[in-house]
Amino acid sequence: MTSFVGGNVGSWRVLRVDPVIGVPLAWISRLEVTEQEAQPPPGNWVLRGVTAFDRYVTSAERSLLEARQESLGRQSATSAALIPIRKSAAWWDLPHDERRAIFEERSHHIRTGIEYLPAVARRLYHGRELGEPFDFLTWFEYLPDHAAAFEQLVERLRSTEEWRYVEREVDVRLAWDPPIPATTRVPR
Amino acid sequence: MTSFVGGNVGSWRVLRVDPVIGVPLAWISRLEVTEQEAQPPPGNWVLRGVTAFDRYVTSAERSLLEARQESLGRQSATSAALIPIRKSAAWWDLPHDERRAIFEERSHHIRTGIEYLPAVARRLYHGRELGEPFDFLTWFEYLPDHAAAFEQLVERLRSTEEWRYVEREVDVRLAWDPPIPATTRVPR
Numbered sequence: 001m002t003s004f005v006g007g008n009v010g011s012w013r014v015l016r017v018d019p020v021i022g023v024p025l026a027w028i029s030r031l032e033v034t035e036q037e038a039q040p041p042p043g044n045w046v047l048r049g050v051t052a053f054d055r056y057v058t059s060a061e062r063s064l065l066e067a068r069q070e071s072l073g074r075q076s077a078t079s080a081a082l083i084p085i086r087k088s089a090a091w092w093d094l095p096h097d098e099r100r101a102i103f104e105e106r107s108h109h110i111r112t113g114i115e116y117l118p119a120v121a122r123r124l125y126h127g128r129e130l131g132e133p134f135d136f137l138t139w140f141e142y143l144p145d146h147a148a149a150f151e152q153l154v155e156r157l158r159s160t161e162e163w164r165y166v167e168r169e170v171d172v173r174l175a176w177d178p179p180i181p182a183t184t185r186v187p188r
Numbered sequence: 189m190t191s192f193v194g195g196n197v198g199s200w201r202v203l204r205v206d207p208v209i210g211v212p213l214a215w216i217s218r219l220e221v222t223e224q225e226a227q228p229p230p231g232n233w234v235l236r237g238v239t240a241f242d243r244y245v246t247s248a249e250r251s252l253l254e255a256r257q258e259s260l261g262r263q264s265a266t267s268a269a270l271i272p273i274r275k276s277a278a279w280w281d282l283p284h285d286e287r288r289a290i291f292e293e294r295s296h297h298i299r300t301g302i303e304y305l306p307a308v309a310r311r312l313y314h315g316r317e318l319g320e321p322f323d324f325l326t327w328f329e330y331l332p333d334h335a336a337a338f339e340q341l342v343e344r345l346r347s348t349e350e351w352r353y354v355e356r357e358v359d360v361r362l363a364w365d366p367p368i369p370a371t372t373r374v375p376r
Contacts, residue, residue: 096246
């Protein structure tokens with residue numbers, strides 16, 4: 001279980017908290033990512049998720065992903081995004097083959113993501129079964145040099161058929177900026 | 189979120205608590221099924237799960253299921269089974285298409301279940317994302333007259349390739365027997 005704790009402490013400095021679809025999230029100035037139990041200070045928030053098995057990825061797609069993807073925590077990847085998403089009841093009522101068809105055969109979610117590898121590293125967390133307000137939390141890390149590529153990736157996904165089923169989305173942008181003296185900073 | 193509370197109170201009288209694979213569950217005499225928050229008395233247990241979307245069912249299979257399945261809570265369905273299952277890391281590491289192939293194309297999990305409809309009503313609860321000890325809790329209800337059919341269904345599923353990935357399974361059998369005076373019993 002991973003918690004994304006929004007408040008006024010944390011290693012990531014918040015650049016933007018943009019409501020994209022539906023109810024916004026409160027502004028915060030700092031974000032911490034932790035596997036500890038976390039309670040938010042008043043007025044702040046905690047979003048929780050678990051990394052789980054792939055729901056739609058085939059073995060061929062997984063091979064492509066594994067050949068190209070980068071791990072999280074690269075020292076140079078000082079830009080990050082946290083994009084929480086909630087999909088509609090209409091989506092969850094679809095049988096698996098229809099969800100897969102919309103997700104990949106028609107919206108090319110996996111294929112599009114692969115185009116931006118290895119520049120953009122990502123990890124998906126599931127929150128729906130936990131009773132969380134968001135079904136998914138996607139965490140992205142990239143070099144500042146790749147910011148334009150990341151914007152393009154996000155725009156392409158938002159224009160797909162799959163995104164018509166998104167009923168809530170927030171876009172949190174972050175910069176790595178741990179609150180310790182610069183002289184004692186160690187690589188992540 | 190549904191809780192299956194094993195102890196010495198509850199509307200279901202326990203007939204058997206059989207360890208099938210791996211670590212057993214403690215014997216209990218009664219079981220309650222509740223959507224309230226539930227804490228087990230010492231020595232007893234609570235298993236929790238959420239009903240979720242279908243992970244493998246196609247639209248064609250869902251149509252078949254919906255045409256034939258019975259709802260839970262039939263007054264005459266006084267026999268029940270709770271079968272908690274945990275699958276191995278090897279299962280969860282497989283990509284979706286390989287899990288689906290093992291689950292249905294080679295193990296015929298859905299097709300086999302459909303053969304026993306409408307006699308055996310069932311509902312699947314997911315526990316893995318909750319950090320529960322079991323990935324799935326399957327709840328079955330059937331008429332005592334259909335007990336032999338239910339045994340056959342369970343045996344057929346346990347003999348499949350899919351079941352090689354089961355690392356823990358317990359089989360709890362129950363009879364509807366709410367603890368109120370017989371003269372005041374009302375239909376469920």
